[in-house]
Amino acid sequence: MIAVENLSWSAGTFQLRDVSFTVPTGAYGVLMGRTGTGKTSLVEMICGLRRITAGRILIGRRDVSQEPPGRRRIGYVPQDGALFPTMTVREQIGFAPRRQQMAVGERDKLVEELAAATGVAHLLDRKPGGLSGGERQRIALARALAARPEVLLLDEPLAALDEETHGEMMALLKATQQRHGLTVLHVTHHRQEAETLAEVILRLENGVVVATERR
């Protein structure tokens, strides 16, 4: 479960106030809103990358509001993938398991499994330079899953993809969520993405979540 309770935050003149919503355990939530409504900021607050001024954030039943990002058990996939520029794909996917001090054999097995599941097994020894947008997003997804997160936060992960890759990625995201039983919060401003993927649709307008729609 991802629960945001009475969350407030401001930066300059921009404000989010009393934002509350819940994405139930195992559900695929889609957060919609126009550009500049604070969707990315909200995701960053759930990740722990921005400090909230009031309210609570719960992952599962844990209040993570004061936890550092690395302890929140969140898999984060930003818009451009944000791959690590100097690491091979293998190193990127193995990054979190290495931090968690997973045994080398187990880590290698996990990396290969995730690479195969996301369709990037043939890219394991490549570095990010020259990879396509779709490949980058698949790698970013595998890297996030390797941390064995409780929830997955996807910040406009399909925004820069062509139509064909867009369709493939949507299928991959849905399949991944179902296979791992993950709670997902997916940010987008595309109605079609929301209609295809969402079990819960949230709309952010003028600094507040104005509607929650369960399907």
Place this chain on the structure above:
Amino acid sequence: MKGHDRGFWGSLAVIAGVLALFLLALLGSTAAHSSWSHLGKALVAPEILYSVKLSLFTCTVAAVGSVLFAVPIGYLLSRTTFRGRALLDAMFDIPIVLPPMVMGLCLLVFFQTPVAQAMEQWVRFTYQIAGVVLAQFIIAVAFAIRIMKQTFDHLSARPEEVAMTLGCTRWQAFHSVTLPSARRGMAAAFSVAWARSLGEFGPVLVFAGATRMKTEVLPTTVWLELSVGNLEAAVAVSLLLVIMAMAVLLVLRAIGEGGKLS
């Protein structure tokens, strides 16, 4: 190239060509004024040999120190906003905008204060080799900071943030993700700091003096040789300076390109 673009690119090429030719003419005429025998003689003179070794040592220490300061300062200026940041940013440019001789004078005056005098109980700077390093460092670090700030400005903060969600502390994310990505910038900062230190004269002269076989670096040698009317030796040492600077810059550029390719 389309016909209507030819005039545009042609005029740019002319401007670049004029400057490149002028620089080549400067270096060519200096080289023509010297000879291999003058260069050979200069290289065996013990004072000049000492000055070469001291220059290599002090420039390297000053450049390493510059990078060590420039990386955290450049990162701080690039990634944070706080009250007084613009002022701090401008302050680090002071060594760039001040005449170098004035920086040397500032160092000299500062080392007359009680705080600096107390420091000199531990390490002597004024008219010492440590003073040469400090005089070179104080100018070079300003250039290194500019380069590192630009480097971090061009690196997205996002991968570092992702690393933090994957279990890193901020320090670990900086160390394992950002720093390796900034290595070309670090190489550039090092090479500019090194080259700048190699050519530093004013502050070294004022703060560390021009004592032969003690605080004499290559630009000091040029000045000392000129001051006794030994133009051949001055030109030979100048040529040596040019060759050393070019060699180091080419090696560092090659390392930088290697980093890019890997």
